[in-house]
Amino acid sequence: MRNEDFNEKYSDNLTDGAKGLDVPLSYDVMKKLDEYFQEFQKRYFFNYSLLEYRNGKGYFEAKGLTVDEMWMIEDLLTNNK
Numbered sequence: 001m002r003n004e005d006f007n008e009k010y011s012d013n014l015t016d017g018a019k020g021l022d023v024p025l026s027y028d029v030m031k032k033l034d035e036y037f038q039e040f041q042k043r044y045f046f047n048y049s050l051l052e053y054r055n056g057k058g059y060f061e062a063k064g065l066t067v068d069e070m071w072m073i074e075d076l077l078t079n080n081k
Contacts, residue, residue, distance in 0.1 A: 001030050009034075010048070013041050018049035023058070029080050036073065040065065051077060 001009075007020035014020050025033065033051075040046045046064035051073070053059065058077025060070055 015049040
C-alpha cells in the first residue's frame, strides 16, 4: 500500500487539510500500521493529522488514543524494519 492509499483508506479519520502519512515505510511496517489503524478507526473520537520523521524519529499526531498507543506508533515509524 502506498502512502496515498493509506490516507485515502483512513480519510474519514484524517483531519481536514492535514498531511497524513508522509513517511516511506517497509511493507511489514505498513501492514502493521494498517492493522493498528483498523482498530483505532472504530473509536468515535479518533482522528490523525500527521505521521512523519523529524530528526531521525517517528512523529505521530492524533486524538483519541492513549499516550502508550501514540508512543507505539512513533516507535513503529522510528524502527521501520
